[in-house]
Amino acid sequence: MNFTDRIKPTDKGITTYLDELKSLTYQIPTFQRDVVWEKENVKKLWDSIYKFYPLGSILVWKTEIKLQNHRNIGGHQIADNHSYSSEFQYLLDGQQRTTSLLTSLYGGSIQGKEDFDPALYIDLTAESEDETDDETYKKRFLYWDEIDDKNGTFKRNIGRKKKFDSGLIVKLVDIKEQFETVQEKIVNHPEVNQQYNHLYWVELRRVKQVLDNYRLSFIELKGIKVAEVCQIFERINQAGKPLDIFDIVVAKTFRPKESGVDGFYLRELFDKFRETNNSKFLQIDNFDFLQVIALIIRENIAKSGIWNITPTYLNNITAEQIETVWDETKKALLKTFDFFENTLNIKGPQLIPYRYFYLTLSCYFYQNNNPDYDFLKKYFWFNSFHNSNLLSNTRHINDHLKILNSQKNGDSYAFGRFLIDKEVLRNSSYSSKGRLSRAILSLYSSNNPKAWKYTDRSVIADNFFFSTDQPNLHHVFPSNFIAQNPGKNSLSNNSLMNIAYITQLTNREISDKNPLTYIREYNENPNFENVLDSHFLSQQLIEWSQQENMPENALDLFIENRVSIIIEKLQSILSDEISFEIIDTKAALEQEKSEQIVQH
Numbered sequence: 364m365n366f367t368d369r370i371k372p373t374d375k376g377i378t379t380y381l382d383e384l385k386s387l388t389y390q391i392p393t394f395q396r397d398v399v400w401e402k403e404n405v406k407k408l409w410d411s412i413y414k415f416y417p418l419g420s421i422l423v424w425k426t427e428i429k430l431q432n433h434r435n436i437g438g439h440q441i442a443d444n445h446s447y448s449s450e451f452q453y454l455l456d457g458q459q460r461t462t463s464l465l466t467s468l469y470g471g472s473i474q475g476k477e478d479f480d481p482a483l484y485i486d487l488t489a490e491s492e493d494e495t496d497d498e499t500y501k502k503r504f505l506y507w508d509e510i511d512d513k514n515g516t517f518k519r520n521i522g523r524k525k526k527f528d529s530g531l532i533v534k535l536v537d538i539k540e541q542f543e544t545v546q547e548k549i550v551n552h553p554e555v556n557q558q559y560n561h562l563y564w565v566e567l568r569r570v571k572q573v574l575d576n577y578r579l580s581f582i583e584l585k586g587i588k589v590a591e592v593c594q595i596f597e598r599i600n601q602a603g604k605p606l607d608i609f610d611i612v613v614a615k616t617f618r619p620k621e622s623g624v625d626g627f628y629l630r631e632l633f634d635k636f637r638e639t640n641n642s643k644f645l646q647i648d649n650f651d652f653l654q655v656i657a658l659i660i661r662e663n664i665a666k667s668g669i670w671n672i673t674p675t676y677l678n679n680i681t682a683e684q685i686e687t688v689w690d691e692t693k694k695a696l697l698k699t700f701d702f703f704e705n706t707l708n709i710k711g712p713q714l715i716p717y718r719y720f721y722l723t724l725s726c727y728f729y730q731n732n733n734p735d736y737d738f739l740k741k742y743f744w745f746n747s748f749h750n751s752n753l754l755s756n757t758r759h760i761n762d763h764l765k766i767l768n769s770q771k772n773g774d775s776y777a778f779g780r781f782l783i784d785k786e787v788l789r790n791s792s793y794s795s796k797g798r799l800s801r802a803i804l805s806l807y808s809s810n811n812p813k814a815w816k817y818t819d820r821s822v823i824a825d826n827f828f829f830s831t832d833q834p835n836l837h838h839v840f841p842s843n844f845i846a847q848n849p850g851k852n853s854l855s856n857n858s859l860m861n862i863a864y865i866t867q868l869t870n871r872e873i874s875d876k877n878p879l880t881y882i883r884e885y886n887e888n889p890n891f892e893n894v895l896d897s898h899f900l901s902q903q904l905i906e907w908s909q910q911e912n913m914p915e916n917a918l919d920l921f922i923e924n925r926v927s928i929i930i931e932k933l934q935s936i937l938s939d940e941i942s943f944e945i946i947d948t949k950a951a952l953e954q955e956k957s958e959q960i961v962q963h
Contacts, residue, residue: 369586370595372420374578377412378539381465385439389423390432391454391461392614393628400473400481402506405463409483409535410500412577413570421457424592425450425585431617436462439471455584455596468536480507486523486532487549487566505532531563538567539574590674608674609649616682627682636693643711644700651718652696653677655725658760659692660684662726672722672757688729695728696721702728706736707743707809710823714808716747716801717754719763727767738770741778744936747802750782750946755798780942783933786949788926791859793836803859804836806929812864812897816872818890822864837865839900840918843875850915860922860929863898878917882908899928 375383383389411418427450436458454461466473467483489503510532511517512524526532530548537545546567555561584592593607613629620626633652637645654672657680661669664684669676699721703709715721720743728734746753746763753759769776787799794800814820838861845856854860865873873881882904885891895902901924907913914920934943 369584371583371585373581373583375581376575377464377577377579378468378574380579381468384461384465385469389452389454390430391436391458392430392432392610393617400462400466400476403501405467405481405483406500406504408460408463409467409504413500413503413573415573415577418460418579420580420582421460422455422596423581423583424453424455424587425583426453426587427451428589428615430611430614431619432614436465439465439469455592468539470536482507483535484510484527484532485535485538485570486526487563487570488526488531490562533567535570535574538570542571588675589678593674607650608677609653612653612677612680615678616680616685618682627686629682629685632685632689636696639693639697642700642704644703647712647718647721651721653680655696655722656680656685656688656692658722658726659688659695659729662764663688663729672760691730692725695725695731698728698734699724702736702739706740707805708811708823709805709808714801714805716798716805719754719760720746723754723760723763723767726764727771731771735770741937741941742767744802744806744933745778745781745941747798747805748781748783748933750784750787752798778937778941780944781933781937782944782946783930785926785930785945785947788929789854789858789860789922789949792855792857793859793862800859803929804862806932807862807864807899810897810899810932813890813894815865815869815885815891815894816888818888818894822866835865835867835870836862837870837873839863839904840878840921841873841875844877845918848877850917852916852918854919854922856918858922860925861918863900878904879908879911879913883911899925899932901925901928 408418429451430453432453465471466481470480470482473479473481484505484507486503486505489499491499505523510520510523510527512520515521523532530545530552533545546564549555549564549567550557552563555563558564584595587595589608589611593611609629616627616629618624618627630649633649636652639645654677657669657672657677660667660680661671664687667684668679669684702724703715709715712718724739727739754763766776766778768774788803791799791803808823812822814822838856840856840861842856845852885894886905886908888894892902892905895904901921903921903924907917930945937943
């Protein structure tokens with residue numbers, strides 16, 4: 364195929380397009396979202412057509428891939444799922460406009476508005492106030508409920524009903540299909556009296572010209588694979604939700620309920636699963652769930668054809684494969700989420716260092732009646748804090764599964780060497796997507812930090828990060844305090860080593876105070892030392908507050924102490940069976956500079 368034919372702009376007459384749609388030429392995949400149909404929006408749509416304004420392109424994907432489709436839209440049949448074709452034409456973007464155009468021209472039914480007739484009428488007597496008029500469309504385009512006077516009892520519509528009876532308000536489809544009859548009625552209207560240039564007759568011819576000549580823009584994709592189609596859709600459809608491989612799989616695996624055959628709708632399957640409980644982890648992306656299923660299918664169904672979790676292979680998943688593993692997959696996912704929430708005390712997905720943990724841990728929990736949680740804690744923290752990114756791509760997943768499966772099956776396994784750099788911890792900063800940032804905040808959360816004022820109260824709660832009276836990230840050495848009292852510190856106060864979870868109430872109380880001041884106030888509670896321990900904070904803060912003085916490089920010393928405390932915590936978790944190596948690239952660099960000075 365010529366490269367330029369892969370993505371081809373084209374156009375088509377509006378009525379030709381709608382007629383082809385009714386003749387089953389196009390199909391709308393089941394992943395397309397529900398149409399939000401509003402009277403006002405449909406009128407604006409036709410006003411744009413009336414003025415020959417462009418509507419934006421409709422995206423059509425021509426492919427041999429068979430997807431499940433909506434059998435009808437707006438009460439009109441548009442597909443026959445029992446037919447077969449060597450090439451299908453799917454509307455990937457344009458369902459909203461298509462439904463509006465189809466129902467306003469040919470009538471039909473709108474979901475949730477069953478008693479409403481969506482067929483559109485046009486008032487040939489409506490005059491635009493000026494060239495930029497943007498309001499007349501409300502009077503020009505009408506629905507039957509705006510015309511019907513209910514035998515004279517609905518006084519507001521009596522005038523319009525008279526216009527309709529005399530042929531001055533006309534159904535749009537009649538102008539398209541019965542133009543001669545409509546025109547004859549206009550020509551013989553007493554006000555027109557066969558005057559060729561009369562406003563009403565001119566208006567009728569204009570509307571006929573619009574229906575005959577207005578052309579819709581299309582972008583046709585042909586010979587393009589699923590992954591690239593998703594990319595193209597996302598770039599074209601800037602205002603809407605991107606199309607992704609999950610949408611394609613939903614359409615490919617959809618199975619309507621028929622006699623003797625259960626239906627299957629993947630989106631509904633996931634939505635029902637999310638109702639299991641109120642865990643924030645159940646709100647992870649559909650794509651995450653899909654990749655979990657793909658990996659479990661690969662690991663547990665022989666000759667599945669699913670060799671990876673990339674779009675190419677996700678596209679091959681079948682409804683039958685999902686049905687085979689789904690019940691046990693749900694259990695595995697819930698055990699994974701329970702591990703995060705109740706073993707590690709991490710209450711939401713925003714703190715999980717790698718999203719691929721959902722995949723690897725779900726595979727470990729799948730049909731596993733004897734999970735080893737001490738092993739899992741080592742696994743989680745080893746990979747979260749290791750100096751190298753050990754779970755950032757699909758190749759890494761296979762390495763992880765080897766260790767997890769070995770432990771699960773009772774075989775020997777080894778984590779390898781754990782490497783951590785003090786300098787990396789010193790300079791860590793907050794990033795909602797940063798792996799190390801999430802790992803550090805997860806570790807803080809897992810230690811069940813206590814409130815600074817009410818010391819028997821846990822700071823981390825189930826509505827973590829969501830409720831205003833729940834944890835905030837707070838600078839132990841406040842930013843404004845450091846700005847006004849820089850001292851002789853070389854490290855940034857924005858380091859995550861200077862961050863702790865506290866409630867907003869405590870945050871407001873502390874504000875920009877000198878750490879010596881607020882630490883002294885909270886230390887009046889005899890349990891405050893335990894509070895500092897729960898936050899991995901050095902008791903040196905209390906010593907400084909009691910002395911009412913701290914060194915000029917107090918921030919640097921504080922960060923250094925916290926780095927050491929965190930490393931000690933990780934050492935205690937990973938235990939002696941893992942080779943634990945600590946490096947300090949800053950110290951090594953300073954040593955190298957010192958040696959160079961001596962040599963010179």
